Amino acid sequence: MLKQFTQLLSIQFKEFFREPGALFWSFIFPILMSFALGMAFSDKPEMSQHAAVVIPSTDSSFLKTYLSNNCSKSSSQKNEYQKSVDYKELGKTTTHFIPTTWKESEIMMKRGQIELILTENKGKINYHFDPANFTSRLAYIIVSGMMDGKNLVSTNSVIKPLQTKGTRYIDFLVPGLLAMGIMSSCLWGISYGLIEKRSKKLLRRLVATPMKKSLFMITMFISRFVFALLETVALLTFAYFVFDVTIQGSIIAFAAVIISGSFFFMGLSILLASRTANTQVGNGFISAITMPMMLLSGIFFSYSNFPDVMIPIIKYLPLTLFADSLRSIINEGFGIMDIIQPLLILTITGLTTFFIGLKIYKWY
Amino acid sequence: MTDTNTQPIVKAVNIKKTFKDVIALAGVDLEIMPSEYTALLGPNGAGKTTLVEIIEGIQKPDSGEITLFGKHWSGNKDELYKQIGLSFQETKFEDKLTAAETLKMFAAFYGLNDNRVEEILNIVNLQEKRKSYVVNLSGGQRQKLALGIALLNNPKLLILDEPTTGLDPTARREIWAILHELKKNHGTSMILTTHYMEEAENLCEKIVIIDKGKVLAKGTLEQLIADSKTSEIVQFKVLDKSTFPDFSKFKNLRETQWEDSTNVVTMSVDNTSAFLPEMVSYLNNAGCKISELRCRYVTLDDLFIRMTGRKLTD
Numbered sequence: 001m002l003k004q005f006t007q008l009l010s011i012q013f014k015e016f017f018r019e020p021g022a023l024f025w026s027f028i029f030p031i032l033m034s035f036a037l038g039m040a041f042s043d044k045p046e047m048s049q050h051a052a053v054v055i056p057s058t059d060s061s062f063l064k065t066y067l068s069n070n071c072s073k074s075s076s077q078k079n080e081y082q083k084s085v086d087y088k089e090l091g092k093t094t095t096h097f098i099p100t101t102w103k104e105s106e107i108m109m110k111r112g113q114i115e116l117i118l119t120e121n122k123g124k125i126n127y128h129f130d131p132a133n134f135t136s137r138l139a140y141i142i143v144s145g146m147m148d149g150k151n152l153v154s155t156n157s158v159i160k161p162l163q164t165k166g167t168r169y170i171d172f173l174v175p176g177l178l179a180m181g182i183m184s185s186c187l188w189g190i191s192y193g194l195i196e197k198r199s200k201k202l203l204r205r206l207v208a209t210p211m212k213k214s215l216f217m218i219t220m221f222i223s224r225f226v227f228a229l230l231e232t233v234a235l236l237t238f239a240y241f242v243f244d245v246t247i248q249g250s251i252i253a254f255a256a257v258i259i260s261g262s263f264f265f266m267g268l269s270i271l272l273a274s275r276t277a278n279t280q281v282g283n284g285f286i287s288a289i290t291m292p293m294m295l296l297s298g299i300f301f302s303y304s305n306f307p308d309v310m311i312p313i314i315k316y317l318p319l320t321l322f323a324d325s326l327r328s329i330i331n332e333g334f335g336i337m338d339i340i341q342p343l344l345i346l347t348i349t350g351l352t353t354f355f356i357g358l359k360i361y362k363w364y
Numbered sequence: 365m366t367d368t369n370t371q372p373i374v375k376a377v378n379i380k381k382t383f384k385d386v387i388a389l390a391g392v393d394l395e396i397m398p399s400e401y402t403a404l405l406g407p408n409g410a411g412k413t414t415l416v417e418i419i420e421g422i423q424k425p426d427s428g429e430i431t432l433f434g435k436h437w438s439g440n441k442d443e444l445y446k447q448i449g450l451s452f453q454e455t456k457f458e459d460k461l462t463a464a465e466t467l468k469m470f471a472a473f474y475g476l477n478d479n480r481v482e483e484i485l486n487i488v489n490l491q492e493k494r495k496s497y498v499v500n501l502s503g504g505q506r507q508k509l510a511l512g513i514a515l516l517n518n519p520k521l522l523i524l525d526e527p528t529t530g531l532d533p534t535a536r537r538e539i540w541a542i543l544h545e546l547k548k549n550h551g552t553s554m555i556l557t558t559h560y561m562e563e564a565e566n567l568c569e570k571i572v573i574i575d576k577g578k579v580l581a582k583g584t585l586e587q588l589i590a591d592s593k594t595s596e597i598v599q600f601k602v603l604d605k606s607t608f609p610d611f612s613k614f615k616n617l618r619e620t621q622w623e624d625s626t627n628v629v630t631m632s633v634d635n636t637s638a639f640l641p642e643m644v645s646y647l648n649n650a651g652c653k654i655s656e657l658r659c660r661y662v663t664l665d666d667l668f669i670r671m672t673g674r675k676l677t678d
């Protein structure tokens with residue numbers, strides 16, 4: 001019994017650590033991701049925008065005069081003009097003006113190379129852009145303000161950049177990456193692993209012995225749980241040393257959420273793997289579940305930008321519950337009672353799916 | 365105690381199994397006695413795998429009764445699995461485990477220690493490959509690993525589904541040698557499925573010919589040949605079919621088979637030495653020219669063709 005247990009457990013670990021792909025996605029990828037995104041959004045980056053300018057052939061053109069008087073020739077692109085405004089707190093904003101024809105400018109717009117097209121008609125400047133596009137809208141506000149000779153920062157206002165912990169992008173990102181990592185490693189590790197074993201007919205070979213099926217399942221859960229913990233510790237350690245991210249709330253609450261989230265995704269994994277014998281079908285199932293949640297659940301950007309009707313649904317997606325709870329513990333200092341509702345939802349649905357999955361599980 | 369040797373180890377009675385519209389087994393009976401090696405011989409789709417998997421407790425029959433060591437599968441799974449060893453037609457073991465690790469894992473299920481793993485590595489001759497990942501083993505080495513796993517618990521009954529399919533003759537003979545040794549030293553019983561006549565003849569004293577879910581014949585090779593009432597075959601090629609005379613007056617001739625595409629005639633004959641001279645002069649008189657004349661003893665192949673109307677390996 002003990003021998004079976006230790007053998008099965010050691011096999012699970014060996015399988016995991018001998019798979020370079022699994023190691024990369026579980027440990028390296030989340031760290032790289034947090035590093036790249038954390039850096040990209042950490043200091044005031046230079047903002048740059050591009051506008052095509054169609055200059056009319058008439059002699060007295062406002063646009064032509066504006067470009068030659070107020071802008072400098074671009075050093076890299078011969079034909080281009082550029083104008084930079086630099087405010088200490090806001091960072092630098094550079095607008096590139098590209099004189100061209102209407103036809104060319106349309107192509108550039110289609111290729112996403114520019115945000116605006118400027119033309120001139122009867123002394124008025126016309127701005128052509130898609131109002132649904134946020135960056136175009138922002139570019140319009142900035143460029144039109146500049147052309148009207150206004151200041152980008154109102155003299156009546158003072159900008160106070162927030163640098164406190166818990167409000168930076170990296171603080172938003174790390175809990176999301178933790179939740180996403182646990183979701184993927186459970187679904188790919190357990191679900192896909194089991195489906196693959198079944199398709200190789202290894203599962204039925206295993207049960208055609210006196211092996212205890214319960215031990216097989218338990219050791220798989222233990223090993224996956226250990227991997228989830230290692231993943232969590234690796235990413236948190238990295239985030240602590242590089243970005244000074246710390247858990248501001250209760251460590252116990254944090255552990256409880258990690259456990260309940262793992263429970264949920266383990267249960268779901270068993271249900272998904274209970275009958276599928278085909279790895280392609282399994283692949284499709286898992287992608288169909290993980291992909292939408294990765295996009296909707298506010299892992300990389302807040303879900304508050306989605307339409308209002310969707311938000312109540314998004315809030316109760318398992319990955320959202322998981323990520324939001326982690327986030328509120330890490331950034332807002334929540335304790336266990338503050339997150340008891342998502343904690344219970346995740347644990348109970350996890351156990352339910354687990355037992356349903358086990359009930360309908362096909363070993364042969 | 366007195367009748368332990370006369371009680372069958374496996375007893376299958378009237379086993380039926382249907383998949384949707386395919387009748388895989390149409391009422392099969394099978395008995396395996398202690399220290400008996402039995403070959404299930406049949407072409408693709410005959411129902412061999414279905415039958416052995418029902419015996420192994422992996423599939424459930426639609427009807428019929430199956431007992432191993434006098435016990436039914438339900439309620440006795442663990443106990444029965446401790447006593448049998450098996451290999452499926454196709455199992456892929458974990459790619460990134462070594463041969464030795466794979467054996468160790470299975471050994472743990474039986475409560476066996478590493479000494480037994482070493483013994484098995486020696487028996488199946490995989491000592492040199494003990495540290496190779498399964499993914500890097502050749503087809504033959506993987507089959508040997510599967511056989512090694514089947515032998516771990518020193519089973520009284522071994523059930524092997526096509527253990528040598530796809531192997532070269534040397535590798536096949538190596539596996540045969542292991543199985544011969546086992547019988548000699550341990551009195552193991554075995555059910556083996558195969559497409560190869562030679563394998564059935566070489567390994568098993570009892571042969572069960574199965575096709576389309578039915579047992580067509582069973583017994584020792586000698587019994588099967590005796591039952592077919594002929595033991596000799598005369599075979600030749602006719603150059604011009606229209607000149608071939610009527611052979612009905614020949615008493616020693618039991619059966620004539622024509623292969624239309626090649627014009628090869630196969631005759632089952634009782635007494636070749638009496639028949640042959642008469643046949644040659646009869647053909648001469650009729651002006652029928654022949655080539656590639658051959659005489660031989662009847663083989664399983666001939667029996668199989670006679671029973672099913674097709675070749676085993678087609």
Ligand SMILES: Nc1ncnc2c1ncn2[C@@H]1O[C@H](COP(=O)(O)OP(=O)(O)OP(=O)(O)O)[C@@H](O)[C@H]1O
Pocket residue numbers: 383384386387388406407408409410411412413414415453
């Ligand atoms: N799970 C299944 N679903 C549907 N049909 C099946 C299933 N298993 C077997 N069959 C059908 O039952 C028949 C017998 O199959 P079986 O695998 O027992 O043949 P076999 O003698 O082992 O053939 P082979 O030599 O190719 O391994 C075949 O016609 C096969 O298509």
Ligand SMILES: [Mg+2]
Pocket residue numbers: 412413414453525
């Ligand atoms: Mg088969």
